[in-house]
Amino acid sequence: MFMVEKISGWCGKIIEWSFYLLFFFVPLILTPLNYELFEYNKMMMVYGFALVIGASWIIKMIANGKPVIRRTPLDIPILLFLLSQIISTIFSIDRHVSIFGYYSRFNGGLLSVISYITLYYAFVTNFPQDKIKKLMFWVLSSGFLVSVYGILEHFGIDKNIWVQDVQNRVFSTLGQPNWLAAYISVLLPISLGLGIITFRSSEDRAVESQKSKVKSQNYNSKVKSSFFKEKIGLSGYWVVGSIYYLTLLYTKSRSGFIGFWVADVILIALTFIISYIKSKNVCTNDVTIVTGNVQGRSGILGKIVLANILFLVITFFIGSPFTEFNKYTFPELTRNKSVTAEVVKPPSGTALETGGTESGEIRRIVWKGAIDIIKHYPIFGTGVETFAFAYYKFRPLEHNAVSEWDFLYNKAHNEYLNYGATTGLVGLGSYLLFILFFIIWNLNKVKNQKLKFKNSNQKLKVEEDAHNSLFIIHSSLFSGWLTILITNFFGFSVVIIQLLFFLIPAIIIVLDSAIYPSNHLTIQTKRPVNSYQMAGIILTFFAFSFLIFTLCKFWYADTLFAKGYNLNRAGDAVTANPLLRNAVMLNNNEPVYHDELSVDYAQLAVLAYDQKNATLSAELAQSALEENNKTLSISSQNVTFWKSRTRIFYALSSIDNKYLKAAVDSLLIAEKLAPTDPKITYNLGLLYMKLNEKEKGLDFLLKSAQMKTNYKDPYFALGLFYMEEGKKEEGKKAFEHILKYISPDDVEVKKQLEEIGN
Structure with a gap:
């Protein structure tokens, strides 16, 4: 006899581990067997995990006898965005492409949007908050492997496999340098944030020391052990962050470079604000504790400053994507002193990736065509993911004068113009509304955190420190998410970026439930499932099996x-x-x-x-x-x-x-x-x-x-x-x-x- 509690628990574990594996494998997967090596396999994997997670969630709800979909602050913009995509698909000039996505890009079709939204709600409803740090480990581990391969790529590990000059601009397992840079620029602030919370303030160690004195004679060894663990953890995140940053430089992506540094400044600002408010407003008669707060603030900020100095040193020795700055870097300063002539391999690939006509000029022309499409299809656009067909019709004549005049442009190389052209002002408006809602919501959380510290007292200090750590993770995730808005302005979302675009808000919302607890409850009972529930579970399983089989057949x-x-x-x-x-x-x-x-x-x-x-x-x-x-x-x-x-x-x-x-x-x-x-x-x-x-x-x-x-x-x-x-x-x-x-x-x-x- 199947008990509700067991079925619900099994489904919960499947959902939890599916998210771990989703974040780990999507950036890594590629095969030489497919027409498109990178994006197709990543999209198929997202579909597969969306089916597994969705089916497990449905079975869990059937077993519990109640549909549970958690409400979130982003419900309205998500609903409006989904409706805009559906309506645009109905009126599309090519419904097939609007549903399934453009063949070779795949991401962005209606089915992919539904998958991302399903994953968003499955995450906020089912993922346990206390497992977020574990999830971050899986996310960063995958990024670490991607980055290590990218660095090895720079040194020629696979130079004979690709037509592109991968040593000049690496793309690792993502397939294009700008896509890799966009991905790495998201992970960098997250690794910094997790590094920050591994380093506790001297005040925290002092408090633990005092408690340990009372409870144990071995308090010194415990505190030392904890201290060394923190140092190792901090060093580990620094190493990971340095590898990420080195990979970012090897992509030579200007948008990714700008995106990271903007996010870095925002993360520093948010961390400083919270640390400053906390140290300023804690009221106590214990001078040592007050001093500890100040030391903690300076310690945390000191670690961030040191991390950024490390990044600047790496930039000095490697160079940046901007030639204007590179004259001050080590390679340029020593170039004229070299007596050996350097043989430069001509780049291959599109100018938007490697050169040719200045990429900015090509973008200007493509954007002009995208704006013309918006003018002619202002409400719902030409249809989800139909830019390749629409652009031909409104392709500016000056496009014939650039080096890539005969290339097919299936994206506007600006996510916002792409949405405007393919889904109209309604689709673009709902997309921007989602972004605006999430930014405003996060800024309100900063304000609420400020008020929380103003009303703090020593009795609640331990709880507040935990909240402060969660808020640093929150801030690092938010900063990483903001890089997507920047890289998307000069390019477009691929599978892993779109996944992070929708699921980082979900992760932050789950974190927020710990900082500001909600009334959300998980239903679990020890009663057995009845025959109707079992029938529903079996039907769900068969539907899931059919869809998975279809997915494998298509692959x-x-x-x-x-x-x-x-x-x-x-x-x-x-x-x-x-x-x-x-x-x-x-x-x-x-x-x-x-x-x-x-x-x-x-x-x-x-x-x-x-x-x-x-x-x-x-x-x-x-x-x-x-x-x-x-x-x-x-x-x-x-x-x-x-x-x-x-x-x-x-x-x-x-x-x-x-x-x-x-x-x-x-x-x-x-x-x-x-x-x-x-x-x-x-x-x-x-x-x-x-x-x-x-x-x-x-x-x-x-x-x-x-x-x-x-x-x-x-x-x-x-x-x-x-x-x-x-x-x-x-x-x-x-x-x-x-x-x-x-x-x-x-x-x-x-x-x-x-x-x-x-």
Whole structure:
């Protein structure tokens, strides 16, 4: 017979340990098996733990016979935010992406938002307050492992694995330097806060010493033992903090660097305020105790100052992400004295990560496009996570002038503008409301703590010291959370950052229940569960099992897709086909799978035609069109899928010329979705030339050349066209433009000019 108390206890333990493992494994997990190595696996793990925690919570409530969801100060903004995401999804230009997230980013879809909110309420309702410090150990331990790997990465442990120059800018297990920096900048204030509370004031040790004198003759050894434990604990947190900070510098992330130092100043201010108020307002006739308070305050602040001096020393020897400051650092001061020339490996990756056109300029252009989206979709936006599709439509023409003109931007590289563009002012407003509520609530807690110390007395001192320690943890968590607001301004949330964004407030609220106890009670009885409760528990378990199975199925489908995708890129469409078909079978609602399979079928159709197998070729061509139609029926606003349709029809035109007109029609739709993309207009020009509609072809080639004056392809095509038409002067001008503004040493262009001269 199952007792309510036992079931409730089991579920409570499952929830508790699931949170430990969630915070520990999400930053660490990655696999080489998936299409996207980092974010996909982290998101799948969040879904998995959300299901485990959610199911355990439901079973616990069924067993207790009463639904228990703890009320929190953030209920209203969370509810409004969730409603805004749901409404934006309903009116989305791509509901599939709005529900599941953009394929390769994943975080940010409606399902992920629901998961984070579920975890938030599961935590505040079920997680025991006395286990918070243990949870922090798991959080910081994971960050420690991530940081150690990042440092080893800087020294070349995996330099031959990645295309990116990971020694120049490390990303460890997070996948991108700015994401790693955002994560580390959250953990740094937390490690400082926990380090602070391990160092008790001399006053506290004096009080313990007096008590020990009365109770034991061995008080000196006890106090010494406690003192050494505190020193070891403080040193441990300093070492961890130093490793975090070193990793932060190795990311060379300016946003993460700024975020940490702002949070550090806030943590110092909060700690100083509380320590100062406490020492100022404690009233006692014992002069030693008063002196102890002052020493305690100076001791705590002294440790913070020393920690910051340590960080500055590390910065001096390593350098900062800001070149303006680096001229005062050791590497720059000694650089000119070195007789050995330094060979610098050219960075790879996007300019927002490593260089190219100044990242600030690219952000300005992308932000301009995001603002245009907001102007056209002001209320509910284009739909949750649809920035990639919406941006193409409002992409500023000046984007063609930057080094990354042909990159796909599926985020606004500003979390706030991203919410504004995809969920409108309603979504952005609710998101900002959540932030504002939490900041105001925390500031009120500082005020309440001040009043608490003003009304303190010696009798309540022990209780107040405990509250003071909790408040320092509270302050360090809040300071760490504030770094997210800064790094999100220059980037966007990934899985671990979004998890911390929602769960740090939950942790603080649980801590707050100890500082300011609530009337929240946990229901437990020794009665057995009845048959109705058992039926509910069994149904919940089966529903949970089905969802976990579906999650595993989707994960496996992604591994098959990744293999098929890579084989297609390697030119092995035959081997790729069964893998892609199995991926589609396991996850039939994913348009990315249908799209890749449709392109694969088209390649096989051409191959069969070349092998004189007309029947098989026709069947494969039909399969290609069917898969592409399925793709567009799910996601019709994705310009990439219309480009794929063009590729399919163009490939099939080698079998039957009728497909060439269909290729043009598909690309014209793509042009409407991305009117400032010079590649689309260039390819339209070529296709019209193939259809012998030279006037239209010329118009599109000229349009492409005007869109991007340093784009070689349309100018070269124009040069060839003019030569064929006997217009040598116009052809010469087109070729000379390439040599003058694009590629001065282009051998092929020089050859064409020589032919014109002859």
